[in-house]
Amino acid sequence: MEQKFISNEKVKALTKKLIPDYEIFYPRRQEESWDWARMEADSEFTFEGHRTVLPLKYFFYSPQENLVEKKKDKPRIIFGARGCDTKGLSLLKKIYLEDPEDPHFRKDILVFSADCTTYHPDCFCTVLGDQPWATENFDLNFSIVENGYLVSVGSDAGAKFLKDHGGFFESARSEQEKSMSSHRTSFEEELKKFNGNKVLDLKDLESKIEKHSDVFKEYGKTCVSCSSCTNVCSSCFCFFLSEGDENKIRYMDSCQLKSYARVAGGANPREDLIERFKHRFTCKFVYRPQMQGFGGCTGCGRCTAGCQGKIDFQEVLIKVAEAK
């Protein structure tokens, strides 16, 4: 599809125009990290940077919510989602929206993603063979070019948005398209280099995880079952359904907690800490690809960044994947 250009000034004007009709969030810079903030008329924002501390998924469902029909909030636009987060939505949508559809998972969200221009030291999308820009589950994508952005369309909703707000956009010039490609290539190279130019072959991971379970013993021993890794993950989806006074309540839950799989009578298939630690990898790299067709890890590195036991999940994965 044809790409568009929008200038820096026009982006500002566009967001001002959108604020009354949408709830807009953007990545706000906090020294070296980014967190999600609500866009106000005077918000200073940029599409530069890398993933936020918290994942994109919590815009689609809340970590804790009453499962009642909600009065319709304004539709949402999320600016500046990164490739690892949009990729994570594939599994989440498969789980939540298919057979039967979960009516509490929001479908009225426009995702305006942006190419990464920096990386967090724990980022490893390229190690999984993915790119540091959005390739799926975005409506519009913004790539920084001189004086503005090159805008690509990712969905019908994105195309409609462009049409409805046509006055803000102009046709892209071929040198802008070239500039976007070269930015992408050079940043991808930079991140690959940072990650030792590794691209893992995840084909035989099922048997390797079993065969090299000592790796999980070695790395899992500092795990304290805090569930940070699952809470911040771009694609972990587990929850616990509980009873409120009037309705059901959904809380996010974690396979890293001891009680997660316990059944009445006390039997527990994953009583053991190391079994739980290993299970997280098997789920992400074996079970979900086999059953849902989408992996459960996109290399955002949040689990490593948030780990209370200082476990480097990327290192664990590499150890297992590269073992013979």
Added chain:
Amino acid sequence: MDPYKTINCKVIKIIEETSLIKTFILEPEKKFSFATGQFIQLTMPKIGESPFTPSSSQFAKGPFEVTIMKAGRVTEKLHELKANDTVGIRGPLGTSYPLSEFEGKEVLLLGGGVGMAPLRSLLLTLLYEKDKYNKITLLYGAKNPADIVYRDQFESWKKRGAEICRTVDAADKDWKEKEGVVTCLFDDYSVNPKNGVAVVCGPPIMMKFGTFKLLELGYAPESIYLSMEKNMSCGIGKCGHCGVGKYFACKDGPVFKYSLIKDIEGIWE
């Protein structure tokens, strides 16, 4: 349709089966039906929700039954219910026993303890169309005579054409049937694994040794059907809790062919 919404059911009658097990006859406010082997999530308002398999025939119209063992937080509250109270249900959920695969075969039901609940539903469903099956047998074990559920019903099932053998782990002076764990019933019963299927439901340890015994007797892993009991929360394949290897027991099960799950680590735990 919100899959988290419950259908209200009135508790019509409560039958005390044993000191720990009660059968509840429930009348749904709306039309509700299930296929035998499927389960429901039963909501105790403001307390919680637990999965149970209806224990009545899938062909029975109107009210249906669930048989519940007191085992913890939610089931304790369920046991305090009185006639005319209201509970909520979601469902039917999950897979059912594939009756068409049983046709023309000898169907063997192997059950222990409260695992008899889904098997009773299956048994009654099979007996309703019993000419479709070559033979219907129930092998049932309980800890002791006082722990036997549906105690007044076995005779009528026999009359309707089921062959039934029972055992208890520890007999008392009035017990005239077999004594020993459930697999000892195979000592006196000759199976037909070549043209038979077996359905197993009960406590994990019983499922394990029951399945191994059936394999030893010559049943193919494809002819053994298990009802897997896992921790469940959503019941609709979203919350992740019920994993059996790559499968979700609530959606890909609870009824599994043994051949599908035999290589998965820890299925008996």
